[in-house]
Amino acid sequence: MSDLLAARSQMGISLAFHIVFAVVGIAMPLMMVVAERRWQVTGHEIYLDLAKRWSRGTAILFAVGAVSGTVLSFELGLLWPGFMRFAGAIIGMPFSLEGFAFFTEAIFLGVYLYGWDRVPPPAHLGAGLIVAASGALSGIFVVIANAWMNAPAGFVLVHGQAVNVDPIAAMANSAALEQTLHMTLAAYAATGFAVAGVHAFLLLRDPDNAFHRRALTIALMVGAPAAVLQPLSGDFAARHLAVHQPVKLAAAEALFETQSGAPLTIGGWPDVEKRATRFAIEIPRGLSLLAFHDPGAEVKGLDAVPRNEWPNITAVHLSFQVMVGIGTYLALVALWAGWLTWRGADLAHARWLLRAVALATPMGFIAVEAGWMVTELGRQPWVIYGVLRTADAVTPMPGLIVPFLTFTLLYGFLAVIVAWLLYRQIVRSPAVPEWRGFYMPRGGMRDAGGVT
Amino acid sequence: MSLADLLAGIVFVALNAYALLGGADYGGGVWGLLAGGPRKQRQQELIAEAMGPVWEANHVWLILALVLLFTCFPPAFARLGIVLHIPLSLVLIGIVLRGSAFTFWRYGGAAGEKGRRWGVLFAVASLITPLLLGTAAGAIASGRLGQEARGEGGVGFYAGYVAPWLTPFALSVGVFALVAFAFLAGVYLTLEAEDAELQEDFRRRALGSGVALFCAALLVLVLSLGGAPLVREGLIFAPAALPLHLLTATTAVTALAALGYRRYRLARLLAAVQVSLILWGWALSQYPYILPPDLTIAAAAAPRATLRLVLGALALGAVVLLPSLFYLFRIFKGRDVRHQTSDIRRQT
Ligand code: HDD
Ligand code: HEM
Ligand code: HEM
Numbered sequence: 023m024s025d026l027l028a029a030r031s032q033m034g035i036s037l038a039f040h041i042v043f044a045v046v047g048i049a050m051p052l053m054m055v056v057a058e059r060r061w062q063v064t065g066h067e068i069y070l071d072l073a074k075r076w077s078r079g080t081a082i083l084f085a086v087g088a089v090s091g092t093v094l095s096f097e098l099g100l101l102w103p104g105f106m107r108f109a110g111a112i113i114g115m116p117f118s119l120e121g122f123a124f125f126t127e128a129i130f131l132g133v134y135l136y137g138w139d140r141v142p143p144p145a146h147l148g149a150g151l152i153v154a155a156s157g158a159l160s161g162i163f164v165v166i167a168n169a170w171m172n173a174p175a176g177f178v179l180v181h182g183q184a185v186n187v188d189p190i191a192a193m194a195n196s197a198a199l200e201q202t203l204h205m206t207l208a209a210y211a212a213t214g215f216a217v218a219g220v221h222a223f224l225l226l227r228d229p230d231n232a233f234h235r236r237a238l239t240i241a242l243m244v245g246a247p248a249a250v251l252q253p254l255s256g257d258f259a260a261r262h263l264a265v266h267q268p269v270k271l272a273a274a275e276a277l278f279e280t281q282s283g284a285p286l287t288i289g290g291w292p293d294v295e296k297r298a299t300r301f302a303i304e305i306p307r308g309l310s311l312l313a314f315h316d317p318g319a320e321v322k323g324l325d326a327v328p329r330n331e332w333p334n335i336t337a338v339h340l341s342f343q344v345m346v347g348i349g350t351y352l353a354l355v356a357l358w359a360g361w362l363t364w365r366g367a368d369l370a371h372a373r374w375l376l377r378a379v380a381l382a383t384p385m386g387f388i389a390v391e392a393g394w395m396v397t398e399l400g401r402q403p404w405v406i407y408g409v410l411r412t413a414d415a416v417t418p419m420p421g422l423i424v425p426f427l428t429f430t431l432l433y434g435f436l437a438v439i440v441a442w443l444l445y446r447q448i449v450r451s452p453a454v455p456e457w458r459g460f461y462m463p464r465g466g467m468r469d470a471g472g473v474t
Numbered sequence: 475m476s477l478a479d480l481l482a483g484i485v486f487v488a489l490n491a492y493a494l495l496g497g498a499d500y501g502g503g504v505w506g507l508l509a510g511g512p513r514k515q516r517q518q519e520l521i522a523e524a525m526g527p528v529w530e531a532n533h534v535w536l537i538l539a540l541v542l543l544f545t546c547f548p549p550a551f552a553r554l555g556i557v558l559h560i561p562l563s564l565v566l567i568g569i570v571l572r573g574s575a576f577t578f579w580r581y582g583g584a585a586g587e588k589g590r591r592w593g594v595l596f597a598v599a600s601l602i603t604p605l606l607l608g609t610a611a612g613a614i615a616s617g618r619l620g621q622e623a624r625g626e627g628g629v630g631f632y633a634g635y636v637a638p639w640l641t642p643f644a645l646s647v648g649v650f651a652l653v654a655f656a657f658l659a660g661v662y663l664t665l666e667a668e669d670a671e672l673q674e675d676f677r678r679r680a681l682g683s684g685v686a687l688f689c690a691a692l693l694v695l696v697l698s699l700g701g702a703p704l705v706r707e708g709l710i711f712a713p714a715a716l717p718l719h720l721l722t723a724t725t726a727v728t729a730l731a732a733l734g735y736r737r738y739r740l741a742r743l744l745a746a747v748q749v750s751l752i753l754w755g756w757a758l759s760q761y762p763y764i765l766p767p768d769l770t771i772a773a774a775a776a777p778r779a780t781l782r783l784v785l786g787a788l789a790l791g792a793v794v795l796l797p798s799l800f801y802l803f804r805i806f807k808g809r810d811v812r813h814q815t816s817d818i819r820r821q822t
Binding site: 078081082084085086088089090091092093095096097098099100101102103104106107108109110111112114115117118119120121122124125126128129130131132133135136137140141187188189190417418419420421425428429432436439443 | 526527528530531533534536537538540541542544545546547548549551552553554555556559562563565566567569570571572573574576577578581631635776777779780783784787788791794795798799801802805806
């Protein structure tokens with residue numbers, strides 16, 4: 023394994039690990055706040071119990087998110103000093119703002135997790151709201167930085183040096199809106215469906231458990247609208263690619279030749295040598311229609327750039343298929359749940375819907391990972407699209423395989439433990455007989471809260 | 475003072491805050507490891523309770539220093555990442571293990587033997603991380619991170635990536651950091667303790683580590699004679715050196731005296747001032763260099779447009795941040811915490 027490949031792999035592993043916790047950190051506080059608010063409005067202790075149980079699991083995920091994020095901040099310099107030397111002054115701004123968002127998030131997370139009986143209820147709810155908002159903001163800032171790598175702006179390149187640096191223009195780059203919108207929705211869709219899926223699974227075994235019914239409702243309230251909007255925002259992102267990063271779109275669609283009225287390729291296995299995609303379903307003119315809203319439009323293919331500037335076509339195409347497939351599935355399930363609710367049906371007894379939701383548990387997260395593979399692998403060989411090659415950004419330090427393996431082991435270890443802790447958390451919850459049947463009026467029963 | 479100097483100063487303020495707050499969290503872990511005697515269990519509980527609500531916020535000071543560094547001084551960040559790759563990677567492993575072990579221990583719900591194992595991992599990581607962090611700082615101060623130190627120039631792996639930080643001086647700074655953090659934690663914990671016995675436990679520990687800190691500082695100073703020319707010039711021969719030393723020494727002695735007389739609030743203040751003075755002594759000694767011997771603050775600075783925006787963002791951020799931090803510490807570290815809590819209970 024070359025040093026460059028080791029560095030790329032280490033960065034990829036670190037980000038793929040962090041994003042799971044980041045996504046949870048964005049969406050979970052919102053769900054806890056909704057549950058807590060319902061407790062305050064309705065006085066039903068069951069909602070308080072729910073908020074406390076969720077916050078217990080979230081505390082673990084938050085801590086792992088914070089430490090893995092710290093690793094990333096250092097890795098920008100440890101692995102990509104060439105990138106930071108060039109980009110720090112231009113794109114450090116959103117990272118600095120992100121720093122403040124982290125700060126507010128960490129402060130009010132402390133208040134939220136440890137302050138259940140130290141601050142009055144409205145202040146507690148307020149702290150939760152601030153955590154939810156600053157979590158979303160920190161995600162938005164860092165994705166703005168990533169969008170700049172895809173659509174660099176805010177500087178002029180003179181002999182390889184950036185001059186006339188304008189950090190505001192860099193933040194206002196053309197990919198920022200598409201990507202932040204898509205990513206934020208992804209966080210709510212993925213977390214919402216993951217939580218809904220767990221409770222749907224438990225409801226299949228115990229349909230009268232009031233605890234899981236309410237959990238399912240809240241999780242779907244957060245996840246379903248996002249899942250419905252996600253294909254729309256994905257289309258928005260793809261149309262941006264068609265204009266600004268045609269090679270990435272061509273790789274995602276496995277479109278080898280530039281053509282007018284390009285077909286939409288669904289599935290299939292790209293054969294890079296033969297420049298063809300086998301076993302795929304083709305919808306004539308579909309891609310031109312989607313990318314430019316014009317069935318005859320010309321779409322650039324991979325032949326537009328020399329072969330040594332192609333990303334890994336197979337990985338990008340397959341990742342894209344996975345994301346779009348899951349996006350379609352989640353949107354359909356969300357619409358189905360919405361339709362049943364609108365008809366006044368009881369979701370807890372709609373067994374087929376529950377099965378479909380339970381099946382979706384890991385899907386949002388898989389889509390998030392796949393989407394990032396499209397974005398990051400599809401940008402290769404560039405770290406800053408069209409400006410700086412990944413190979414020129416990497417550290418001169420030799421032997422990078424050692425840190426790569428070390429961090430991979432470390433993350434593997436953490437992943438196993440976190441999974442085990444969450445599993446115990448979940449297995450434990452339905453054992454609460456109190457919440458079978460219906461809820462208790464406020465104060466009518468001893469506090470069954472989980473946080474001590 | 476130029477804009478770049480101002481921002482370098484702010485980066486250092488963030489580092490200072492990290493040392494005083496995050497550093498004490500490491501120190502707490504060290505005392506957890508060294509807990510003993512009849513009140514071992516209660517000592518560990520106290521440490522964990524004191525850290526619980528604040529450690530994530532304390533940790534963010536490091537992130538803030540880091541992002542400000544790479545935004546305002548990108549070449550310095552890039553060079554640190556290259557030359558100090560090994561110690562910084564190890565610091566990261568320490569940070570990851572410490573943070574997650576702490577949370578698994580407190581939130582994982584594993585009782586008894588299993589829970590205690592996380593506690594041990596947390597404590598060991600708290601011991602090693604400050605050592606390495608201090609070593610990295612020592613390597614910077616020693617002025618061995620010059621352009622020629624890089625492995626590229628054919629100097630070989632050891633000369634390029636190990637020799638710059640594996641020096642007696644840098645390691646002594648590591649030891650100094652560890653002892654300083656333990657000292658801070660010991661002093662702070664006297665105020666966290668709710669009963670006199672625990673308070674005495676930590677008072678004794680604080681006194682002991684205060685003396686150890688003095689020895690460690692002496693060691694650093696002696697090794698700087700051969701190991702860190704700039705620090706040597708700045709800390710021993712510069713005109714400002716003597717008053718600074720006198721001030722630091724006075725603070726140190728008063729802090730110990732305050733501990734002796736059980737004036738804990740005063741001791742906490744003085745301990746924090748003492749550690750800050752030492753840090754600023756280092757910063758001043760290597761001014762105007764950000765990475766001695768050849769990279770100055772001015773040469774490493776980002777374009778003015780960036781610096782001005784960051785300064786604006788800092789001003790805005792401080793307006794949000796400082797009251798929030800104040801609120802956090804008032805809730806969990808305030809004098810009448812228990813009093814307030816019972817008030818709230820009564821209201822609801
Ligand atoms: C729940 C997760 C999820 C779902 C259901 C979808 N996506 Fe997505 N997608 C992401 C999660 C995601 C992501 C992980 O969040 C990415 C990576 C970078 C980004 O900003 O968002 C992403 C990137 C991404 C990109 C690349 C953007 C770029 O590189 O600039 C495109 C073109 C799409 N998506 C398109 C779609 C389409 C057409 C979908 C339709 C069904 C879809 N996505 C569903
Ligand atoms: C959290 C979601 C993300 C995931 C899963 C992800 C994934 C990856 C992967 C797989 C690579 C290796 C690509 C390759 O070299 O083939 C990579 C590289 C990289 N990513 Fe990301 N990425 C994410 C977000 C970001 C963000 C938000 C930024 C920056 C602001 C970023 C900056 C980088 C950099 C600097 C590299 C190294 C250079 C390169 O390979 O192009 N990434 N990422
Ligand atoms: C190069 C890329 C990235 C870097 C350098 C980075 C850095 C960090 C750091 C330092 C933290 C810890 C903050 C704390 O101590 O509280 C963190 C946490 C977080 N990050 Fe990232 N991050 C990156 C990618 C992302 C992406 C792509 C997202 C989301 C879209 C994201 C969202 C978050 C969120 C929401 C948190 C809060 C903590 C949590 O929820 O676990 N980050 N990140």
